[in-house]
Amino acid sequence: xxxxxxxNLTRFSALxxxxxxxxxxxxxxxxxxxxxxxxxxxxxxxxEWAPNVDKFGAYAxxxxxxxxxxxxxxxxxxxxxxxxxxxxxxxxxxxxxxxGVSVELLAAIPSVIYGMWGLFYFVPIIRDLFGGMGIxxxxxxxxxxxxxxxxxxxxxxxxxxxTPDILKESAYALGGTQWDVIKDxxxxxxxxxxxxxxxxxxxxxxxxxMAVTFVMGNVHHTPSAIxxxxxxxxxxxxxxxAEADSSLYFSSLFELALLLLAMSFVVIAIAKFYxxxxxxRGV
Amino acid sequence: xxxxxKRVLINKIVLGLSTLSAIIAIAFLxxxxxxxxxxxxxxxxxxxxxxxxxxxxxxxxxxxxxxVGQLILVSLATFIGVPFGILAGTYLSEYGKNxxxxxxxxxxxxIMMSAPSIVIGAFVYAIVVMPMGHFSAWAGAIALAIIMIxxxxxxxxxxxxxxxxxxxxxxxxxxxPKYKVIMDVVYRGAKxxxxxxxLLGIARVGGETAPLLFTSFNDNFFTTDLxxxxxxLTVTMFNYAISPYEDWQQLGWAAAFILSMFILGLxxxxxxxLFAGKRK
Numbered sequence: 001x002x003x004x005x006x007x008n009l010t011r012f013s014a015l016x017x018x019x020x021x022x023x024x025x026x027x028x029x030x031x032x033x034x035x036x037x038x039x040x041x042x043x044x045x046x047x048e049w050a051p052n053v054d055k056f057g058a059y060a061x062x063x064x065x066x067x068x069x070x071x072x073x074x075x076x077x078x079x080x081x082x083x084x085x086x087x088x089x090x091x092x093x094x095x096x097x098x099x100g101v102s103v104e105l106l107a108a109i110p111s112v113i114y115g116m117w118g119l120f121y122f123v124p125i126i127r128d129l130f131g132g133m134g135i136x137x138x139x140x141x142x143x144x145x146x147x148x149x150x151x152x153x154x155x156x157x158x159x160x161x162x163t164p165d166i167l168k169e170s171a172y173a174l175g176g177t178q179w180d181v182i183k184d185x186x187x188x189x190x191x192x193x194x195x196x197x198x199x200x201x202x203x204x205x206x207x208x209x210m211a212v213t214f215v216m217g218n219v220h221h222t223p224s225a226i227x228x229x230x231x232x233x234x235x236x237x238x239x240x241x242a243e244a245d246s247s248l249y250f251s252s253l254f255e256l257a258l259l260l261l262a263m264s265f266v267v268i269a270i271a272k273f274y275x276x277x278x279x280x281r282g283v
Numbered sequence: 284x285x286x287x288x289k290r291v292l293i294n295k296i297v298l299g300l301s302t303l304s305a306i307i308a309i310a311f312l313x314x315x316x317x318x319x320x321x322x323x324x325x326x327x328x329x330x331x332x333x334x335x336x337x338x339x340x341x342x343x344x345x346x347x348x349x350x351v352g353q354l355i356l357v358s359l360a361t362f363i364g365v366p367f368g369i370l371a372g373t374y375l376s377e378y379g380k381n382x383x384x385x386x387x388x389x390x391x392x393x394i395m396m397s398a399p400s401i402v403i404g405a406f407v408y409a410i411v412v413m414p415m416g417h418f419s420a421w422a423g424a425i426a427l428a429i430i431m432i433x434x435x436x437x438x439x440x441x442x443x444x445x446x447x448x449x450x451x452x453x454x455x456x457x458x459x460p461k462y463k464v465i466m467d468v469v470y471r472g473a474k475x476x477x478x479x480x481x482l483l484g485i486a487r488v489g490g491e492t493a494p495l496l497f498t499s500f501n502d503n504f505f506t507t508d509l510x511x512x513x514x515x516l517t518v519t520m521f522n523y524a525i526s527p528y529e530d531w532q533q534l535g536w537a538a539a540f541i542l543s544m545f546i547l548g549l550x551x552x553x554x555x556x557l558f559a560g561k562r563k
Contacts, residue, residue, distance in 0.1 A: 006462035007378055013370035014379065014388050017436065020429060021391050024406045031409050082304025090298055091305075099305070102312050108547040109315070110490030112517050113539045116524045117315050120532075146311050153308065177294035200397065207399020209493035210517075214525065234401050234493065241405065241497040242418075257405035261398065268397045272390065 024261065032255035034248055043255060049220035049236075051244070056252035060222045062259065064137065064232035067223075068212060069205045071141025076149050077198060083149075084156035084194075089178055089186075106150040115214035118143035123215055126227065136229040139215040147211045152201040159193025160186050196275025203268035207260060209234035233260040323540020326533040331541075336503035336514070339528035346538055348505040352514040353542075355507065356420060356499055357489050360427030364488075365481055368432045372439025372480075377465055389440065392433035403429050404494035412498060420513035423499025427488040434487055438480025439473075446472040475560025482553035486546045492517035516542045 035043060039056060046057025087096055119135075122143060127134030163186045171181045187194070217229025218239045231239075233256050244250045284292075334345030371388070379385025403426050411422040446469050454464040470477070492515075500512040501522060516538045523535035 003460045003462045006465070007374075010370045010374035010378060013367045014374035014385075014436075016367060017371060017388055017392050017395070017432060020432075021395060023410075024402070027406055027409050028402070079304040079307060082301040083308050085297075085301040086305040090301060099309075102309065105316065105547065106312055108486065108490075108550050109319070109543050110492065110517060110539075110546065112490070112492040112521055113319060113543065114315065116520070116535065116539060117318055119524065121314070121318055146315075149308055149311075177290050179294040179297045180290065182297070204397050207397075207401065209399070209401045210521065213521075234399060237401050237405060238493060238496055241408065242500060254405060254409065257402045261402045264397070264399050265394060268394050272393055 025258075028254055028258040028261065032251050032258050034251035035255045038248060039252075043252070044259070047220065047222050051240075051246070051249050054246055054248050056248070058233070058236075058252070058256055058259070060220045061231050061233045061236045061256060063222050064140075064216065064230040064235070065206055065260070065263075067137055067230075068140040068144055068216070068232055069202060071137065071226075072144035072148060072205050073198070073202055075142060075145035076152055076201070079145075080149055080152035080156055080198075080201075081194070083153040084160055085182060087153070087157045088160040089182060103150045103154050110210070111147060111208060112210040114143055114147045114211040118211065119214040130227045132225075132227045133217070133229055134227075135215055135217045136227045137216070137223050138226045140212040140232070143211050143215050144205055144208060147208060148201045148205050151204065152197060155197035155200065156194050159190045159197055162193060163189045192275045196271045199267060199271035199275065203264045203271060206267065207234060207264045209238050213238045233257075319536075319540060319543060322533075322536035323543075326537035327540065331534070331537055335505040336519070339526065339531050341530075344530065344534065346516070346519065346534060346541075348502065349514045349516045349519040349538060350541070351505065351507070352420075352499075352502070353489070353516040355509070356423045356427060356495070356513060356515055357485060359420065359424035359509070360431055360488055361481070361485055363424060364428035364431035364484065365435060367428075368435025368480075368484065369439050369477060371432070371436045372443065373465060373469075375436070375440040376443035377461075377469065389437070392436050395433040396437070399493075400426075400430055400491055401493035401496070404496060404498055407494070407498045415510075418498065418500035418512040420499050420509040420511070423495045423513060423515065426494035426498045427491060430491060430494060431484045431488050434484040435480050438483065439477055442473040442476025442480065443469055445476065475556050479553040479557040479560075482549050482556070486549035486553070489546050489549070490517065490542065492521055496521075 035056060039046075043056065043058055044062055045059055047059035047063075048055050048057045049060065050056075087099055091099065118139060123134040123139050125134075126136075126139050126142075130138070167185050167189065168181050171185045176184070212232060213235050216231060216235045218231045218235055219229045220231055220236075221228070223230040237253060237257060237260075241253055244253055330343065331345040332347060332350065334343045335348040336346070337344035375385045375388060379388070407422050407426040407429070411425055412418055415422070450468050450472060451464055454468045459467070495515050495518050499515060499518070501518040502512045502514045504514075506513060520535045520538040520542070523531040523538070526532065
């Protein structure tokens with residue numbers, strides 16, 4: 001009797017997570033119906049965002065999300081791979097330990113603090129170097145890249161570490177340099193894991209809100225230069241959700257949320273199931 | 284230059300570049316941590332814990348409202364999220380095991396762990412704030428709980444699976460019903476691991492800002508009413524940091540420092556418990 005209750009309780013809790021996820025999609029879709037009916041595809045192709053006349057086109061926000069994520073990946077990927085190589089092939093154990101702790105430290109810092117640091121310390125540098133306001137796409141991309149770097153480096157290192165030592169030793173025995181071993185043994189062996197890690201970091205970067213909200217500007221305007229202030233989906237949501245005053249405005253914001261969720265869901269699913277599946281099941 | 288010399292040279296260049304990227308990464312780390320510690324410690328004083336928020340320029344201003352609000356929100360989220368997370372993890376490890384359903388739940392919760400937290404905020408706005416008609420601590424706590432559940436579910440699942448099957452069989456052989464085996468044998472064996480998962484889950488949601496922006500919203504004054512908007516450290520930090528007032532910005536850095544120490548502490552304690560549990 002108690003046995004039945006307990007097992008049903010656990011089953012109910014487990015199913016709850018599926019229900020919540022489905023519910024999130026359905027609810028966001030229902031809430032965005034008004035905007036979908038009003039604008040159709042114009043919502044994602046027009047960049048006129050004018051709450052005063054109830055006109056909403058999210059092109060600038062979508063573009064900002066994609067562009068800032070792209071910039072972040074551009075900066076973060078080479079450095080993360082460099083760090084991963086350093087950690088798995090070059091560093092001594094002590095340095096590895098120190099680095100491991102540092103990565104944990106960075107992961108413990110809430111993203112809102114990256115944003116504050118970016119606003120007060122990094123934006124002025126960009127302003128001095130490139131002119132303009134300093135707040136904009138470039139700052140957002142760089143702050144975002146710093147934010148995802150530790151995660152990306154850590155998972156890339158883990159992927160590289162799965163290479164069996166015996167393969168590496170065989171290559172060294174043939175006279176390979178460390179670089180030969182890295183490029184001809186480790187990278188081919190861990191390729192799926194490395195790509196998966198990078199895509200997973202990308203999935204997180206798209207949805208990251210607080211680190212970029214400070215430094216992006218929230219201007220609904222497709223930028224013509226990389227230092228122009230612009231906006232992204234999460235930045236728009238963070239700035240405008242609590243202030244929206246018409247039902248169409250709300251509906252448009254919900255449609256943005258739905259788009260964001262769909263984008264990151266697809267990206268994360270690709271990373272997890274296409275590239276990282278093998279390793280997980282292998283354990 | 285011979286082929287060998289060339290390979291050795293390329294090797295040195297690549298290793299040099301790789302070391303350089305590690306140095307760049309570490310430099311940014313120390314820059315951010317340095318700013319956080321210098322600014323945060325510089326802004327700390329007892330007033331922060333005694334006074335609540337005030338208009339800018341007021342001497343008697345502090346963060347009491349946000350500290351208490353943060354504690355309330357996170358505790359409430361923990362009370363909602365932890366039981367569901369542990370029970371769901373139990374289902375995966377003890378009942379579902381390798382079934383299709385169990386794998387689907389694992390996959391979905393893995394995705395949810397990386398899903399944008401601001402979207403969760405929008406969802407809770409639609410299901411809680413809109414029907415209620417106003418922001419509330421409940422809404423904030425529910426948003427945090429939704430983020431917490433997948434984390435606790437996965438760690439519980441992993442930790443329960445580490446308990447040897449022979450222990451379960453021994454208990455079954457004594458005639459214990461399944462729920463008793465789980466409660467008295469499996470949970471006891473995985474106690475340290477489950478606790479670590481809970482602490483890491485709390486640490487994760489403790490730093491969340493985005494899902495609170497339009498659920499628990501914010502308030503510059505002390506409140507314990509769960510049906511009203513409630514201040515949190517993270518949202519307060521955000522509002523103070525983007526304000527043009529220097530004393531508010533100072534308080535923002537103090538909040539950043541206190542929150543980071545809290546989250547770091549949870550992470551360290553969580554890992555220590557796991558470590559101690561493993562050694563036994």
